[in-house]
Amino acid sequence: DAGVIQSPRHEVTEMGQEVTLRCKPISGHDYLFWYRQTMMRGLELLIYFNNNVPIDDSGMPEDRFSAKMPNASFSTLKIQPSEPRDSAVYFCASSFWQSSYNEQFFGPGTRLTVL
Amino acid sequence: GIQVEQSPPDLILQEGANSTLRCNFSDSVNNLQWFHQNPWGQLINLFYIPSGTKQNGRLSATTVATERYSLLYISSSQTTDSGVYFCAVDHTDKLIFGTGTRLQVFP
Numbered sequence: 208d209a210g211v212i213q214s215p216r217h218e219v220t221e222m223g224q225e226v227t228l229r230c231k232p233i234s235g236h237d238y239l240f241w242y243r244q245t246m247m248r249g250l251e252l253l254i255y256f257n258n259n260v261p262i263d264d265s266g267m268p269e270d271r272f273s274a275k276m277p278n279a280s281f282s283t284l285k286i287q288p289s290e291p292r293d294s295a296v297y298f299c300a301s302s303f304w305q306s307s308y309n310e311q312f313f314g315p316g317t318r319l320t321v322l
Numbered sequence: 323g324i325q326v327e328q329s330p331p332d333l334i335l336q337e338g339a340n341s342t343l344r345c346n347f348s349d350s351v352n353n354l355q356w357f358h359q360n361p362w363g364q365l366i367n368l369f370y371i372p373s374g375t376k377q378n379g380r381l382s383a384t385t386v387a388t389e390r391y392s393l394l395y396i397s398s399s400q401t402t403d404s405g406v407y408f409c410a411v412d413h414t415d416k417l418i419f420g421t422g423t424r425l426q427v428f429p
Contacts, residue, residue, distance in 0.1 A: 240417075250408070250419040263416070296363060308353050308372075309412045313365040
């Protein structure tokens with residue numbers, strides 16, 4: 208299996224622009240997670256989905272952030288408008304709980320820089 | 323919420339040395355994972371270990387869930403072991419990460 212795939216790997220944008228991050232989970236996994244990693248706050252869970260349905264979005268920082276999962280093989284995390292404080296590494300992870308309870312596998316991350 | 327504490331925060335070793343990393347957590351958990359974040363930022367799964375002991379080459383891990391801690395052992399360390407080691411616990415279906423142990427291995 209190719210593992211969790213994320214794109215782009217790096218994104219540099221200007222404040223106020225819309226940013227869309229993409230994730231393809233491991234085939235067959237039924238849970239998908241979005242995390243953000245910063246030096247100050249470490250790894251934070253933003254939102255997670257089960258069978259394409261958002262279960263908990265309590266970690267989404269504010270209304271500028273939105274996430275969707277239109278099908279089992281694709282998810283997006285969108286920031287609109289972006290701000291410099293959104294600069295971070297964003298990780299996507301997936302898991303298959305019937306195999307091992309919430310054992311998560313992470314993608315390579317997207318490093319976002321907002322100027 | 324649950325607290326996950328890792329120690330030591332930083333560790334410097336010479337190649338060939340052994341080390342033990344510790345993860346303490348403040349409440350019962352459904353599972354526990356150890357990850358290695360390499361210098362390129364990638365999070366690599368090391369162990370899925372809600373309880374008991376597992377070994378994988380030079381690495382092994384032990385979780386004592388009743389006493390709320392886990393240990394990661396690295397033997398005969400190599401420079402490629404450098405990076406940050408995270409433990410993460412599943413509490414109410416969310417993975418909560420510790421602050422990590424930064425390991426530097428010098429030749």
